[in-house]
Amino acid sequence: xxxxxxxxxxxxxxxxxxxxxxxxxxxxxxxxxxxxxxxxxxxxxxxxxxxxxxxxxxxxxxxxxxxxxxxxxxxxxxxxxxxxxxxxxxxxxxxxxxxxxxxxxxxxxxxxxxxxxxxxxxxxxxxxxxxxxxxxxxxxxxxxxxxxxxxxxxxxxxxxxxxxxxxxxxxxxxxxxxxxxxxxxxxxxxxxxxxxxxxxxxxxxxx
Amino acid sequence: xxxxxxxxxxxxxxxxxxxxxxxxxxxxxxxxxxxxxxxxxxxxxxxxxxxxxxxxxxxxxxxxxxxxxxxxxxxxxxxxxxxxxxxxxxxxxxxxxxxxxxxxxxxxxxxxxxxxxxxxxxxxxxxxxxxxx
Numbered sequence: 001x002x003x004x005x006x007x008x009x010x011x012x013x014x015x016x017x018x019x020x021x022x023x024x025x026x027x028x029x030x031x032x033x034x035x036x037x038x039x040x041x042x043x044x045x046x047x048x049x050x051x052x053x054x055x056x057x058x059x060x061x062x063x064x065x066x067x068x069x070x071x072x073x074x075x076x077x078x079x080x081x082x083x084x085x086x087x088x089x090x091x092x093x094x095x096x097x098x099x100x101x102x103x104x105x106x107x108x109x110x111x112x113x114x115x116x117x118x119x120x121x122x123x124x125x126x127x128x129x130x131x132x133x134x135x136x137x138x139x140x141x142x143x144x145x146x147x148x149x150x151x152x153x154x155x156x157x158x159x160x161x162x163x164x165x166x167x168x169x170x171x172x173x174x175x176x177x178x179x180x181x182x183x184x185x186x187x188x189x190x191x192x193x194x195x196x197x198x199x200x201x202x203x204x205x206x207x
Numbered sequence: 208x209x210x211x212x213x214x215x216x217x218x219x220x221x222x223x224x225x226x227x228x229x230x231x232x233x234x235x236x237x238x239x240x241x242x243x244x245x246x247x248x249x250x251x252x253x254x255x256x257x258x259x260x261x262x263x264x265x266x267x268x269x270x271x272x273x274x275x276x277x278x279x280x281x282x283x284x285x286x287x288x289x290x291x292x293x294x295x296x297x298x299x300x301x302x303x304x305x306x307x308x309x310x311x312x313x314x315x316x317x318x319x320x321x322x323x324x325x326x327x328x329x330x331x332x333x334x335x336x337x338x339x340x
Contacts, residue, residue: 055307056240056302057309057311059279060266061330063266066273072330148262148265157330181271184268
């Protein structure tokens, strides 16, 4: 009888220790669901959406914008059943780099506390091209460009993807300005909205 | 008796070498993050994968362009835990003054015939729903 109690205690301790280890070490529990509640916004498919980031590495990328170090990530608004979604190219996820999620999740408070939506001055024909290309891209298995190489169009990073779509839709390779640090040329988030074509539609702030 | 001594010597040798080879991802992440805090991208590159090294070189160029005034003073970092899944690992950490838990990805790569942990820096390294599925 005593032996059974001893065995029971040992098994209980092992189970508790393992449960604590799983909780603390595995990362299984670390998930955030802090979606933001947004007012009804007059957004359109094709609007550009931006966000900043709380994280150390997100802030390093934010600093790559040379004029305004406000945002580190960007995507394209998609309206489905009157609900705004965001299509964006993200590196830190399994599977294809291009993902679509609700805007309320894109601006998740555990990820960012500031964001904005800008609209480009595309004409009807350019807008039609853009929407067609966007839909084609959503069916593709896009790969993330970890080398951040603007000349390699087979893989893209978030702002490069948007620039590629716009350049192809408009036929204008100088539609957006390009940032450069020495021989390294890249498209930073501020290149996409600090230009003659973009107009601010909505400013999001957590506070 | 001789056999026992040989056996113990071999066991001792393997214990030592196995400890030397792999100290786990946390020490590498610590050194990498410490270098990033100092804005020392050359030092950080010592702990990064080839792609991360390239990226850090670009960060260095951009920071030089931005000037020293633009350098962000980074808060103290505390490592929380690690999650090793085969050749990949996540190291979780927090920054002082920032309640959000962050993570950094590491990969086990072969370097000079040895398998070592290196930081594979990714653009959006923050815990979001569904990112560990």
